[in-house]
Amino acid sequence: MLEMDVIHSGQQDMELIDILWNQDIDLGARREVFDYNHRQKEHELRRQRELEEEKRQHLVREQQKALLAQLQLDEETGEYIPCPPPSAPLQSAVTPLEVTQNVSYTEESGDAMSFDECLQLLAETFPVEETENTPVCLDTTAVSAPMMPPEQPVLPPATLSPAPLPPPPPQRITPDLEQAWMELLSLPELQQCLSMQMEDTLETTTYPLPNSPEVQNPNYSFYPMTNLTDKTNSLNVCPAEFMNTFDGSVHNLAPADNLGQIRANAPQLNANLTAEGFCEIYYPDVILEESSGQHGLKENESNAMSDIPNKPFFTPLDPYSLSPGDAFDRGKHNLMVELPDSDSGISSNTSPNASSPGKSVYGNDSYGYSDSDMDEIDDNPGSAESDYSEMFSLNFQPDDHQMAISVSAPLGQTQQEKNPKQHRTDPAEDGGHNSTPFAKDKQKKRSEVRLSRDEQRAKALKIPFTVSMIINLPVDDFNELMSKHELNEAQLALVRDIRRRGKNKVAAQNCRKRKMENIVGLESNLDSLKDEKELLLSEKSENITNMKEMKQQLNSLYLEVFSMLRDEKGNSYSPSEYSLQQSTDGSVFLVPRIKKTFIKTEDNLFSPL
């Protein structure tokens, strides 16, 4: 009964649907829209498509995961960059790819081989050396994938076929691998690498770059195995060549001591080395330097690698030590020598050289202290020179050339004395000994007295410095000089007095020179101001003249216009009784003067208020 009810109700529903459809058919609706079976079929098809799409997306995700596993997130840029080869032991480096491969392909295809099965198969194929080299090959595979540009999509299956991606069935793997290796061996780039490695060349720049198509080709992962056919160099060449192939700078980054180990255990070091390989950009010199030391080290392959990651592959780059020819240091030293110019105590009016302490000590005696030292030497050539020589030899060897200057100075000074009527210029400007005033001889004697007094005092107290040194040395050098000699209180006081007096003397000369320059400048300004005043006065008189002329013209024009005005009777207005006034809007009015005068008087009356 229930079934009959259900069927009956179902028939009623169908009838109702038919009725509704008949109504909707006029609107263009088809019957399939209301057909349950049809809709169910469509639903199944759609669900099937969704499943397929989901499977496809899952596959893509797995592939992307496998790819990203080989990429390294750059913390600075946020980009995925090719992951450096693993520095840790091989297993840790291969594990990510292994996992992704096993997960993706064991799940997707039940007949696919696991990675370990592939390794086992390879071991069976090459029973002798592959036990050592297989990890290298696997690691090579692991490295080759990340070397692809991040933006590059997953390679098509045709390209990836021999690679770790979908491994072929066990019965076909060996022929495929052999074919892939043969293809690889036929690649000119690979042959080039092989030949270069055979020659143990150090040129890494000619190696295929990591991003080159050859490197990206996963077939390269089996390249080391192909070397097994060549029994002479298979083991030696494979790891190092692998490194050269995928990171040409790897071996260059390692110090000479570690190069052998690195080469022997290249696969295990790939992560570290390639990570440091990125530093190649920043440490090219180190790489070049160390590349020269790698010869003969690559044969050392039996060393343990356990301690390698803990060893620095390169020492921190010292920019100073690497600067060509230590130019930087020299430059810095020169800078230090030249910078203390301001401590010379020489006025800013002097030339730049004058302010240089090294030159001002004696070479610039011509500037401020010429009248003192030079004149004394001039007056007592023998004694002064000998005394100076003693002092120079005592303490101031660095300025031998200045010593020569001071010794040779008397010649000019003697000539100067022979021409006493030379025009004298400011001592601070001409150096004081190139030209002298007419009374230079007397003045010179004066300064000689002064300086000889200081010099005599210095001699009396056995001060082993020249006055020039005491005065012109920078404070640091002066202090250093003082510290080098044990001086008593009297000597120290005298040296300080000499230094103070000498500097003040130069300062007074500079001050007077500036004062004179200021006076000259003020006089010049005064003259120019006088000229400007005269010009302004002449302009003023001219303006007054023009103003008078314009007033006269305006007055005549006013009278002319006024004479043309007539009243209602045709009589002219009297200028004494009327006047023309212009309003602000430009209109002209004839205003009676009485009123105006009245207003004026009114204004006058109220103006005081």
Add this chain to the structure above:
DNA sequence: GAGATCTGTCATAAG
């Protein structure tokens, strides 16, 4: 001899 000029020195303020 008086005045002008030059120069060195001191004292002091400022940097």
Add this chain to the structure above:
DNA sequence: AGCTTATGACAGATC
């Protein structure tokens, strides 16, 4: 705090 520089003032030498 010590040093250098700038500047006014003073003194001595010279013309």
